[in-house]
Amino acid sequence: MIPTLRAPDSTVAFLRHGYTFVSRTCDRLGTDGFATRLVGRPMVCLRGADAARFFYSADAFTRAGAIPASVAHLLQDDGSVQSLNGPEHRHRKALFRQVLPTGPDGPMHGALTDDALSAAFEARWHRAVHGWQRAGSVVLHRELPEVLTRAALDWSGTTVTEPRAARLSGQLAAMVERAGSFGPTNWIARARRRDAERWATQLIREVRQGRPGRSGAAVVSDASPVAAVAGYRDPEGRALPPEIAAVELINLLRPVVAVWLFMVFAAHALVRYPQWRERFAGGDEESLPAFVDEVRRFYPFFPAIAGFAGAAQDWQGHRFAAGDWVMLDLYGTNHDPRSFDEPLAFRPERFAGAVELPEALVPQGAGDPATGHRCPGEQATRSLMAQAVRLLTRSVRYRVPSQDLHIDLRRMPARPADGMVIADVRPA
Numbered sequence: 001m002i003p004t005l006r007a008p009d010s011t012v013a014f015l016r017h018g019y020t021f022v023s024r025t026c027d028r029l030g031t032d033g034f035a036t037r038l039v040g041r042p043m044v045c046l047r048g049a050d051a052a053r054f055f056y057s058a059d060a061f062t063r064a065g066a067i068p069a070s071v072a073h074l075l076q077d078d079g080s081v082q083s084l085n086g087p088e089h090r091h092r093k094a095l096f097r098q099v100l101p102t103g104p105d106g107p108m109h110g111a112l113t114d115d116a117l118s119a120a121f122e123a124r125w126h127r128a129v130h131g132w133q134r135a136g137s138v139v140l141h142r143e144l145p146e147v148l149t150r151a152a153l154d155w156s157g158t159t160v161t162e163p164r165a166a167r168l169s170g171q172l173a174a175m176v177e178r179a180g181s182f183g184p185t186n187w188i189a190r191a192r193r194r195d196a197e198r199w200a201t202q203l204i205r206e207v208r209q210g211r212p213g214r215s216g217a218a219v220v221s222d223a224s225p226v227a228a229v230a231g232y233r234d235p236e237g238r239a240l241p242p243e244i245a246a247v248e249l250i251n252l253l254r255p256v257v258a259v260w261l262f263m264v265f266a267a268h269a270l271v272r273y274p275q276w277r278e279r280f281a282g283g284d285e286e287s288l289p290a291f292v293d294e295v296r297r298f299y300p301f302f303p304a305i306a307g308f309a310g311a312a313q314d315w316q317g318h319r320f321a322a323g324d325w326v327m328l329d330l331y332g333t334n335h336d337p338r339s340f341d342e343p344l345a346f347r348p349e350r351f352a353g354a355v356e357l358p359e360a361l362v363p364q365g366a367g368d369p370a371t372g373h374r375c376p377g378e379q380a381t382r383s384l385m386a387q388a389v390r391l392l393t394r395s396v397r398y399r400v401p402s403q404d405l406h407i408d409l410r411r412m413p414a415r416p417a418d419g420m421v422i423a424d425v426r427p428a
Contacts, residue, residue: 002318004035018410019303023332047329049360054315055328056367061307070186074175091235096376099225118387121151132425141419144260145173152256157224171196172257180412200246204230255377263388265299267420280393290351292385296363297334300414333362398422
């Protein structure tokens with residue numbers, strides 16, 4: 001049976017411990033789950049590979065309304081693919097799997113080959129380096145969102161004005177950076193998202209009409225991802241309302257920008273574990289997938305995911321009623337010693353030779369991306385990260401000045417304290 005915490009509410013404890021709240025509580029109780037209250041509502045917290053299988057089994061849990069509105073509006077919004085379940089979710093998700101790099105049948109591990117999105121990122125990286133060279137020193141945490149925004153726009157087939165690109169970069173980054181915040185900081189980020197949605201709605205209308213207009217974007221190719229979103233039809237053959245299509249367009253662009261967090265962590269790992277920098281600088285490609293996946297396992301991305309039970313069901317002797325609120329600990333599952341030896345050690349070699357992603361590796365969810373809620377952009381994330389490692393170790397020279405590299409696990413999303421400063425940047 002799943003124990004119930006004595007404390008009347010765990011909200012303060014969750015904020016105090018951040019990424020480690022669920023796993024440290026499970027360790028103390030000797031369990032993989034416990035019942036508590038968060039923000040006054042009953043919730044069951046779970047961790048581990050078995051819990052991930054249960055949580056991500058097809059249609060077992062619905063995401064609609066399962067995370068606070070302050071988070072949902074920034075990361076999902078109403079009517080998005082994440083809020084759907086069952087056949088409607090699978091049909092909408094097929095759109096994303098169709099347009100994202102590697103396609104619906106791409107490899108789950110192995111070599112990370114080039115693709116259009118990674119190529120767009122590389123081109124934008126080289127353009128950015130010239131500005132970094134003039135600046136003397138830059139903070140990667142601040143610079144990479146704009147590089148990725150411009151790459152995402154290029155890849156998606158959207159040509160916009162310079163002011164709009166810079167504005168959109170700040171908006172997309174704020175959606176990710178402020179998702180864990182409350183009060184005025186969150187309200188401002190949500191207002192910025194609404195502005196981005198108005199732009200995207202206008203763009204969708206213009207793409208459907210086949211002419212440029214007030215969005216500041218050029219007419220896109222019929223084969224582009226933006227055109228695919230604009231032209232999507234639901235199972236009944238109906239086009240999405242422009243406002244919902246705009247949400248889904250942002251759901252293509254924002255996750256690409258969110259990869260900047262992983263890229264900053266990859267840069268952090270190259271500093272903390274310089275033997276890997278030397279290997280990749282020497283041209284090692286074989287170890288790259290393992291390094292990328294260890295960065296995704298070891299470093300904190302998003303701490304957890306929540307859902308409501310779609311029907312009554314059992315797990316490890318606990319009976320879940322339909323509508324029960326459940327949170328799966330992603331960070332704790334990635335650091336579970338039953339799944340990963342020495343989970344607090346950074347060891348890319350643990351993934352050497354793997355042909356599939358381990359079931360317990362869940363930074364972007366678990367299960368089958370075709371039928372469940374696992375992130376359809378996971379392979380694009382891995383490819384972009386690999387490209388960033390190549391560029392950081394082969395395309396530029398730089399110095400890492402003295403700085404605070406500590407990562408506070410109470411901050412969500414987490415990052416190195418000083419944001420990863422690099423100085424004296426110049427092309428290799």
